[in-house]
Amino acid sequence: xxxxxxxxxxxxxxxxxxxxxxxxxxxxxxxxxxxxxxxxxxxxxxxxxxxxxxxxxxxxxxxxxxxxxxxxxxxxxxxxxxxxxxxxxxxxxxxxxxxxxxxxxxxxxxxxxxxxxxxxxxxxxxxxxxxxxxxxxxxxxxxxxxxxxxxxxxxxxxxxxxxxxxxxxxxxxxxxxxxxxxxxxxxxxxxxxxxxxxxxxxxx
Numbered sequence: 001x002x003x004x005x006x007x008x009x010x011x012x013x014x015x016x017x018x019x020x021x022x023x024x025x026x027x028x029x030x031x032x033x034x035x036x037x038x039x040x041x042x043x044x045x046x047x048x049x050x051x052x053x054x055x056x057x058x059x060x061x062x063x064x065x066x067x068x069x070x071x072x073x074x075x076x077x078x079x080x081x082x083x084x085x086x087x088x089x090x091x092x093x094x095x096x097x098x099x100x101x102x103x104x105x106x107x108x109x110x111x112x113x114x115x116x117x118x119x120x121x122x123x124x125x126x127x128x129x130x131x132x133x134x135x136x137x138x139x140x141x142x143x144x145x146x147x148x149x150x151x152x153x154x155x156x157x158x159x160x161x162x163x164x165x166x167x168x169x170x171x172x173x174x175x176x177x178x179x180x181x182x183x184x185x186x187x188x189x190x191x192x193x194x195x196x197x198x199x200x201x202x203x204x
Contacts, residue, residue, distance in 0.1 A: 015042060018049045025053060030063055033070060040066040083107075083114055090118065094128045102131040138174070145177050146170050153191060161198065168194040 023038045030037065041052060041062055052059040084107055091106070092099040106114065106127060117124040149169050154162040169180070169190060180187040 018046065021053055022049060025059060026063060029060060036070055037063055037066045086118060087114065090124060091128055094125055095132055098132060098135055101135060102128055105131045142170060145181065164198055165191060165194045168197065
């Protein structure tokens with residue numbers, strides 16, 4: 001496929017058009033990962049992209065550099081996934097019920113810390129217990145808020161409707177729940193919205 005000569009200025013001096021030409025050039029020189037390579041190369045200045053299109057040797061060097069970065073990214077992602085699987089296996093032996101949530105919490109830690117947990121059973125057990133306590137505390141707070149909300153809702157609705165509306169309110173985020181506890185207007189608005197949603201579900 002023949003391409004028009006690349007000139008600075010005019011229509012070719014745009015990322016979109018440059019990208020189309022660069023994609024074609026990259027696909028000629030390297031088979032595979034063309035989209036990712038082209039995307040990385042397009043992060044360069046337009047002048048550098050123009051040079052890639054005009055100088056095959058320069059383009060090859062840039063492609064090789066992009067491939068090295070891609071390989072490191074893939075290796076890092078694969079390593080993180082492998083660490084997650086290994087961590088889940090160990091956590092499940094300590095806490096089989098909440099193992100998925102706790103593993104997710106621990107994976108937010110620094111990689112060096114996670115690697116230390118994998119090699120130190122005592123530190124891992126402490127980290128699991130700490131995460132479990134945090135989960136239980138969150139659950140207790142939600143239970144208390146649920147009882148408080150139900151008390152407010154039950155005074156104006158039937159027992160069944162009050163339970164359903166309270167359940168809908170408890171699906172909101174912790175931040176929103178705390179705001180409802182402190183802001184009566186916000187609470188009333190969300191009770192009204194929950195009531196409307198509940199009414200729309202009722203058979204006509």
